[in-house]
Amino acid sequence: MQKKTYRFSSKKVAYYFDANFAYLEKLVDKSRSVIITDENLFASNQLKFSGWKTIVIKAGEQFKVQATVDEIINKLIQIETDRKSFLIGVGGGVVTDITGYVASVYMRGIRFGFVPSSILGMVDASVGGKNGIDVGVYKNLVGVINQPEFLLYDISLLKSLPEDEWVNGFAEIIKHACILDSKMFDELKKRKLSYYRNNKAALSKLIKRNVMIKSSVVQKDEFENGDRRLLNFGHTVGHAIENVYSLPHGRAISIGMVIACIVSEELGKFKGTKRVVDLLTRYQLPVKTEMDSRKIVEILKMDKKKVHQSIKYVMLNKIGKGVVQTIPVDLLEKMLHSIAGAR
Helix, strand or coil: CEEEEEECCCCEEEEEECCCHHHHHHHCCHHHEEEEEEHHHHHHCHHHHCCCEEEEECCCHHHCCHHHHHHHHHHHHHCCCCCCCEEEEEECHHHHHHHHHHHHHHHHCCEEEEEECCHHHHHHHCCCCEEEEEECCEEEEEEEECCCCEEECCHHHHHHCCHHHHHHHHHHHHHHHHHHCHHHHHHHHHCCHHHHHHCHHHHHHHHHHHHHHHHHHHHHCCCCCCHHHHHHCCHHHHHHHHHHHCCCHHHHHHHHHHHHHHHHHHHCCCCCHHHHHHHHHHCCCCCCCCCCHHHHHHHHCCCCCEECCEEEEEEEEECCEEEEEEEEHHHHHHHHHHHHHHC
């Protein structure tokens, strides 16, 4: 097991790589802890949860809403969870987002940690302190920035992960490569998804590399006033596509990254769209979809990154070098109509 610690504004966060789920008992007082997980993970890992107080929620992005938060809080009250209790989110991004949010508001805040169980959760969703819920078609509109005490990485939890979710998670890995790590981009070009699925050492190294990329960015700009915005590459349009068409997060972000590349070529000097498209395709991710640009634009008008009539939009100068540009919403709207028409 490897331990890495990052200090953020309010606390230190410990990352335990190559760990085992059983190590959780060394990190928390089991008698005062409550695990939150989803029905799929609970069904396939019941032995791991044996002896733990566990709240099981329904699986899926459609349940990352206030109604689920209320359900969890009512169960916490029933089992007399108090301010000295500890919440542990064991699951993918939906579970960790909800757990962090509940822990931040229950009794005005209690301690919490994560055991991510998907590729997407391990490299992105559980890292950085963003915790929140969706409101209608507006993704993560309500939430907080609050760091967990720890993240524990148990690769064995990926054994039950469907292939679709492996594909989904690699979108965020490719995103990190596009904006900040050209060497990782080149490494990914030489491999395929099957290589990482069958090579535990390579997968563990890749996960750690991505966690450290994101954590380093967040450490410098925890509350997203500058460079943390780079992590939104592909997400501005991608989130809108995700909710309008009910696409899995990674697939929607993949399409959003391609659109961001096209915008980067139109408004800047970027020449690498084909390279990004080829890499996404290599990892079985979609690169286009039929899209009603008017619906997408309506959602963008409520995007958290929008200020007045402009939006902070992440583009690429080159592979491995992302940049945040302020773009008038009406210009982005025209470009989206053009891209949708071309498809």
